[in-house]
């Protein structure tokens with residue numbers, strides 16, 4: 001019989017890639033979606049009829065338990081979150097409700113409704129924040145720098161705690177930044193690649209940016225959802241760092257993106273304090289040796305290729321008058 005998976009956050013970047021991967025592996029895929037006045041599930045439009053969508057919300061514990069009873073999943077991937085760091089300073093309480101307590105609500109629903117489930121929690125390199133070790137591993141202590149990072153640290157620890165307290169098969173993937181042409185427009189990679197395409201097409205002539213010196217370990221989302229799946233296929237639940245083991249500045253990202261369309265970024269980019277954060281994560285670089293050894297996982301897309309893939313996709317989109 002086909003395995004069944006339930007994905008929260010299926011309409012997001014990672015949810016769409018994970019749904020594709022699981023369908024290819026023969027899974028029956030169920031996704032939890034929030035009700036909205038207009039349904040715009042663009043990232044999963046091509047999967048219509050192949051995945052089954054159910055209304056639910058991380059804020060509503062009864063909806064989670066009901067969904068577990070209805071779908072009887074073998075695996076639950078908890079990807080839903082308020083995931084944009086700057087918003088977490090504007091809405092810290094909401095971020096805590098979704099991104100921190102939402103994890104407990106799901107774990108409680110699993111514990112009482114379907115304890116045999118294998119559970120994946122989407123933890124984040126933002127938990128390392130003002131890093132206490134370089135590179136960061138599963139053993140590096142956390143020092144989060146935003147309400148989002150704090151909320152993710154809670155989600156991480158409660159997942160470990162439920163594994164140890166109630167013997168749930170609960171794993172936490174500590175994923176470093178991962179991007180794709182499906183990335184939200186507010187995140188720095190997509191903001192840059194989309195605006196480069198607009199500038200190249202003569203639709204604008206300036207790009208306001210925040211801190212160009214920040215360093216990130218950027219990988220491709222398609223690779224990272226494969227690591228999530230591998231974590232749930234192990235004999236024992238454990239936590240894993242998923243990263244490329246390379247770090248690059250935002251400035252390098254900008255240079256490569258503009259160069260891809262034959263432009264010099266210095267003519268277009270300027271610093272706008274509105275995009276500078278109250279507290280910054282200056283440097284992230286992950287050591288994914290454990291994932292490589294135990295999961296047999298390795299990234300297939302490197303930084304320059306990733307940025308160029310995103311610029312090319314946005315050039316096509318802007319040409320077609322799309323976002």
Ligand code: NAP
Nearest residue numbers: 009011012013014057058079080081083122124175177178
């Ligand atoms: P994303 O594109 O922002 O997607 C977030 C998803 O969560 C969307 O489907 C959203 O639904 C859903 N959601 C938000 N609040 C919800 C709620 N209260 N109830 C139900 N669904 C809710 O994020 P992503 O980049 O795919 O990331 C997936 C997960 O990995 C997130 O937890 C993120 O924090 C974490 N993570 C991401 C990265 C990265 O670099 N991408 C790295 C580490 C960890 P709507 O469509 O209705 O808004």
Ligand code: G4F
Nearest residue numbers: 083085124125126176177186187188189209210211214275
């Ligand atoms: O793309 P970003 O907004 O991603 P950030 O804050 O690293 O968070 C992402 O990765 C986390 C994993 O580490 C996830 F957990 C989280 O959900 C999210 O997916 O910003 C990256 C860097 C920051 O240092 C920021 O200050 O880019 C810098 N930056 C400079 N100018 C900018 C801008 N970021 C944005 N969004 N917009 C700018 O104009």
